[in-house]
Amino acid sequence: xxxxxxxxxxxxxxxxxxxxxxxxxxxxxxxxxxxxxxxxxxxxxxxxxxxxxxxxxxxxxxxxxxxxxxxxxxxxxxxxxxxxxxxxxxxxxxxxxxxxxxxxxxxxxxxxxxxxxxxxxxxxxxxxxxxxxxxxxxxxxxxxxxxxxxxxxxxxxxxxxxxxxxxxxxxxxxxxxxxxxxxxxxxxxxxxxxxxxxxxxxxxxxxxxxxxxxxxxxxxxxxxxxxxxxxxxxxxxxxxxxxxxxxxxxxxxxxxxxxxxxxxxxxxxxxxxxxxxxxxxxxxxxxxxxxxxxxxxxxxxxxxxxxxxxxxxxxxxxxxxxxxxxxxxxxxxxxxxxxxxxxxxxxxxxxxxxx
Numbered sequence: 594x595x596x597x598x599x600x601x602x603x604x605x606x607x608x609x610x611x612x613x614x615x616x617x618x619x620x621x622x623x624x625x626x627x628x629x630x631x632x633x634x635x636x637x638x639x640x641x642x643x644x645x646x647x648x649x650x651x652x653x654x655x656x657x658x659x660x661x662x663x664x665x666x667x668x669x670x671x672x673x674x675x676x677x678x679x680x681x682x683x684x685x686x687x688x689x690x691x692x693x694x695x696x697x698x699x700x701x702x703x704x705x706x707x708x709x710x711x712x713x714x715x716x717x718x719x720x721x722x723x724x725x726x727x728x729x730x731x732x733x734x735x736x737x738x739x740x741x742x743x744x745x746x747x748x749x750x751x752x753x754x755x756x757x758x759x760x761x762x763x764x765x766x767x768x769x770x771x772x773x774x775x776x777x778x779x780x781x782x783x784x785x786x787x788x789x790x791x792x793x794x795x796x797x798x799x800x801x802x803x804x805x806x807x808x809x810x811x812x813x814x815x816x817x818x819x820x821x822x823x824x825x826x827x828x829x830x831x832x833x834x835x836x837x838x839x840x841x842x843x844x845x846x847x848x849x850x851x852x853x854x855x856x857x858x859x860x861x862x863x864x865x866x867x868x869x870x871x872x873x874x875x876x877x878x879x880x881x882x883x884x885x886x887x888x889x890x891x892x893x894x895x896x897x898x899x900x901x902x903x904x905x906x907x908x909x910x911x912x913x914x915x916x917x918x919x920x921x922x923x924x925x926x927x928x929x930x931x932x933x934x935x936x937x938x939x940x941x942x943x944x945x946x947x948x
Contacts, residue, residue: 602906609930609937611800624836646793647808651782672761679728684708715752716744730761768794793805804838858935862936866943869883
């Protein structure tokens with residue numbers, strides 16, 4: 594964000610997006626005063642969080658890392674190093690390919706193989722078209738860039754079986770696994786059981802400080818720990834982020850079913866707003882994309898007006914689409930969203946898109 598937008602956000606007092614206007618002081622308060630520190634990732638809040646997440650996901654072990662950009666390529670390298678191929682199959686929107694500056698190739702010598710159509714959820718049929726040997730299959734649940742869509746459960750089972758039948762690892766990009774759990778109505782451990790390794794994030798839906806965990810077999814996690822050190826991620830003290838996650842995770846998980854119900858109620862309310870379309874409709878998870886029938890310039894001006902006059906924060910900018918009169922935003926349904934009635938959210942979005 595540029596300085597003007599940062600100052601405008603600081604001026605605002607409320608929002609319905611995600612977990613709201615989390616200030617640095619709010620995040621610092623999420624660290625309990627009796628937190629026990631780690632030393633280079635060993636002991637204290639870090640070890641406690643790793644044990645807690647391994648239990649939540651039903652895996653033998655977990656390891657805490659400072660970022661997903663470090664965690665996932667390292668995990669995929671571990672899988673590839675055990676096999677005769679370096680090819681990793683993923684959806685064209687895979688975060689590892691799209692948002693990590695080529696780290697998987699430049700640091701880990703992995704070869705990315707996109708499968709399926711960019712604007713559709715991956716299918717078993719897409720995977721059946723892959724003939725070359727594969728080290729790992731990466732599945733993102735939910736698919737963020739498709740509005741939080743999920744494959745049908747039977748389809749997910751078939752896709753992970755495809756990988757394992759090919760001798761490949763099935764890896765879950767579960768940055769929003771907690772939301773996927775609410776969408777499927779299944780415990781996170783039941784979803785994780787389909788995969789060899791799982792990545793989960795703590796700063797997105799949970800609202801904690803930065804950081805993530807990988808979970809899987811003890812040997813896999815031991816090798817990831819070595820890569821964390823090689824990549825500069827074993828800081829002298831990782832405890833602030835780990836303690837924040839450990840503190841906020843139970844409440845966020847308990848709230849996920851309510852977030853799911855609220856997401857569906859918001860989509861139903863938006864059915865009365867002709868200038869707003871929900872993708873997917875109804876939402877699969879406590880998030881959705883919104884297609885707004887307005888121009889980028891008109892929306893930006895309205896969002897600025899709302900912040901300046903009402904001190905209410907919405908997205909300061911939106912994403913263009915192929916149509917100059919349609920823009921896209923992403924609504925993550927979090928603790929702040931729950932404080933606002935679906936009718937209010939629909940009315941606000943209708944105003945933002947009015948001429």
